[in-house]
Amino acid sequence: DAKTTQPTSMDCAEGRAANLPCNHSTISGNEYVYWYRQIHSQGPQYIIHGLKNNETNEMASLIITEDRKSSTLILPHATLRDTAVYYCTFGYRDDKIIFGKGTRLHILP
Amino acid sequence: SAVISQKPSRDICQRGTSLTIQCQVDSQVTMMFWYRQQPGQSLTLIATANQGSEATYESGFVIDKFPISRPNLTFSTLTVSNMSPEDSSIYLCSVAGGPANTGELFFGEGSRLTVL
Numbered sequence: 001d002a003k004t005t006q007p008t009s010m011d012c013a014e015g016r017a018a019n020l021p022c023n024h025s026t027i028s029g030n031e032y033v034y035w036y037r038q039i040h041s042q043g044p045q046y047i048i049h050g051l052k053n054n055e056t057n058e059m060a061s062l063i064i065t066e067d068r069k070s071s072t073l074i075l076p077h078a079t080l081r082d083t084a085v086y087y088c089t090f091g092y093r094d095d096k097i098i099f100g101k102g103t104r105l106h107i108l109p
Numbered sequence: 110s111a112v113i114s115q116k117p118s119r120d121i122c123q124r125g126t127s128l129t130i131q132c133q134v135d136s137q138v139t140m141m142f143w144y145r146q147q148p149g150q151s152l153t154l155i156a157t158a159n160q161g162s163e164a165t166y167e168s169g170f171v172i173d174k175f176p177i178s179r180p181n182l183t184f185s186t187l188t189v190s191n192m193s194p195e196d197s198s199i200y201l202c203s204v205a206g207g208p209a210n211t212g213e214l215f216f217g218e219g220s221r222l223t224v225l
Contacts, residue, residue, distance in 0.1 A: 042218060043217055045216070049213050093210055097142070
């Protein structure tokens with residue numbers, strides 16, 4: 001089962017980059033790192049995933065360390081709508097995915 | 110990405126009754142996952158549902174309490190049986206999708222259940 005460690009909460013000023021760290025030291029070589037977020041009262045939303053290389057999409061960037069034991073999700077220009085709980089997890093396709101407690105990100109005006 | 114519809118979106122139920130939650134996906138998927146999210150908590154996996162086979166339950170969840178059906182590749186149901194107030198939660202259906210089949214999950218909006 002996946003086990004990740006994330007800060008309980010973080011603050012970020014609106015317009016600044018939000019950098020959310022995650023430790024996943026037990027990840028196996030073929031397992032992906034996935035990030036999701038959950039805005040209050042909504043279902044979780046997939047953000048981005050990666051295996052070894054850094055990844056970028058329209059929502060965020062994902063930086064994975066060379067040893068793959070940790071990663072950072074970057075929201076380049078945070079807005080108030082990015083206030084949510086962010087979950088980092090890992091696994092392989094069709095594997096069950098176990099969620100940790102996540103990071104509650106507050107974007108401050 | 111897969112589009113997932115859940116019914117009901119919310120319900121208020123009496124203790125001792127049962128409720129069936131439906132999950133409809135707009136594409137055929139192999140694996141479907143049911144999660145529970147208790148108030149203020151993270152997501153907890155209840156079971157994995159494969160079409161044509163019995164669901165696989167996580168520790169702490171049993172078939173008698175949470176029977177699951179998976180009649181085809183686009184549909185599943187989760188029943189919460191003999192409900193108590195402790196079953197008040199959001200129940201979420203999810204599927205692994207994505208164009209490259211790399212396992213990212215997509216979720217329905219959840220079914221918010223309140224048991225009185």
